[in-house]
Amino acid sequence: MSYKRILTIQDISCVGQCSLTVALPIISALGVETAVLPSAVLSTHTGGFSGYTFRDLTEDMPSISDHWLKEGITFDAFYTGYLGSIKQIEYIQEIMRRHASEKTIRIVDPVLGDNGSLYKGFNNDFVEAMKRLIASSDVILPNITEASMLTGKEYKESYDRSYIDSLLKELQAIGAKTIVMTGVSYKPETTGVVVFENNKYNYYEHKRIPKLCHGTGDIIASAFTGAISRGLSAFDAAKLAADYTLKTIEYTLDDSDHWYGVKFELAIPYLVELIAKYNI
Numbered sequence: 001m002s003y004k005r006i007l008t009i010q011d012i013s014c015v016g017q018c019s020l021t022v023a024l025p026i027i028s029a030l031g032v033e034t035a036v037l038p039s040a041v042l043s044t045h046t047g048g049f050s051g052y053t054f055r056d057l058t059e060d061m062p063s064i065s066d067h068w069l070k071e072g073i074t075f076d077a078f079y080t081g082y083l084g085s086i087k088q089i090e091y092i093q094e095i096m097r098r099h100a101s102e103k104t105i106r107i108v109d110p111v112l113g114d115n116g117s118l119y120k121g122f123n124n125d126f127v128e129a130m131k132r133l134i135a136s137s138d139v140i141l142p143n144i145t146e147a148s149m150l151t152g153k154e155y156k157e158s159y160d161r162s163y164i165d166s167l168l169k170e171l172q173a174i175g176a177k178t179i180v181m182t183g184v185s186y187k188p189e190t191t192g193v194v195v196f197e198n199n200k201y202n203y204y205e206h207k208r209i210p211k212l213c214h215g216t217g218d219i220i221a222s223a224f225t226g227a228i229s230r231g232l233s234a235f236d237a238a239k240l241a242a243d244y245t246l247k248t249i250e251y252t253l254d255d256s257d258h259w260y261g262v263k264f265e266l267a268i269p270y271l272v273e274l275i276a277k278y279n280i
């Protein structure tokens with residue numbers, strides 16, 4: 001059985017069920033060694049808590065990478081999420097060059113915002129820097145808000161296929177290769193994920209639960225990263241990740257106090273069942 005090691009670069013939100021605290025368990029549960037490079041440490045995520053702390057770890061990155069270089073450490077995949085500074089994005093591009101092998105895939109979740117607005121602390125310069133990271137990646141996983149910010153196109157809540165096609169085209173123009181667009185919903189009862197690869201559009205449509213849940217973007221990107229690292233195609237990895245994410249929301253629905261994240265841990269046995277079906 002092949003065994004892969006990936007590096008994920010995103011923040012530690014100490015409380016809040018997002019970024020590294022979901023990526024590490026989910027990718028590990030899929031049977032992939034998960035090394036981490038924390039971009040920042042926050043007391044909580046920024047989506048609904050106030051007064052959170054924020055320690056930027058940008059300047060730790062070069063020396064961590066220097067040590068890895070001495071040890072000859074490389075990774076089979078990189079997966080970036082929430083990043084702490086523009087300078088950090090430059091360091092990450094260098095890290096991706098230094099610690100790659102020929103087959104390494106670079107997965108970028110361009111974490112910028114949701115529901116039509118940027119997350120707190122991000123601005124236009126940050127969006128521009130994210131575009132540069134996208135140009136040097138193999139797979140990106142934007143939601144519609146992120147796709148609209150990256151392309152400068154209007155954010156729409158209801159849309160048709162031609163709007164999605166125009167976002168995909170513009171993302172390609174900024175250098176995106178495979179695009180996995182999350183939260184694409186053409187009808188009120190369903191949502192799904194678009195996989196645009198080699199100019200081919202595929203859509204996995206599934207039930208939509210009309211509730212906005214924090215952290216689900218990180219959950220779908222983490223499950224996708226683990227599954228593609230195990231050898232699934234981008235479309236199969238996206239399907240597995242979408243099915244798992246839906247289940248994490250279902251486990252959380254009956255608890256209105258649990259507003260800051262989803263109970264993804266309860267659905268880990270289901271995730272393991274999903275990957276086991278592939279016999280890899």
Ligand code: PXL
Nearest residue numbers: 013018019045046047082215
């Ligand atoms: O889930 C994305 C995310 C990750 N990390 C931090 C965040 C958010 C979204 O709000 O605030 C710190």
